[in-house]
Amino acid sequence: MQSPRDEPLFGLIELRSDGTVLYYQPEDQQGERLGFVGRNFFKDLASFPGSKEFELQVNNFLHGRAPAFNFDFIFHVGTVTVPARILLARTRESTGADGEESVFMHIKRI
DSSP states (O other), rough: OOOOOSSSOEEEEETTOOOOOEEEEESSSTSTTTTTTTTTTTIIOOTTTTTTHHHHHHHHTTTSOSEEEEEEEEEETTTEEEEEEEEEEEEEOOOOSOOEEEEEEEEEEE
């Protein structure tokens, strides 16, 4: 398991309902994205101060029915606060009723 992160993963992340990362595109195009796909976002990657509150907001969306949701969140990075906007949107892999659903999460500095 990765050690706790000093700052959140800014960018576009696709998650399965169990929190598994399917896709990650960092906000900084030069940022590293290797090693994130296939890992659990909450257990392996989102261990930063305040992550439990963040996880609760995202999990409420993951297990709800709303097609989209957004919220503002303040990340604490050392002694600095970093305001961010989180946009969550559902997608389906296929149009059938049994299509696998995933969620796109965009974490953006504001």
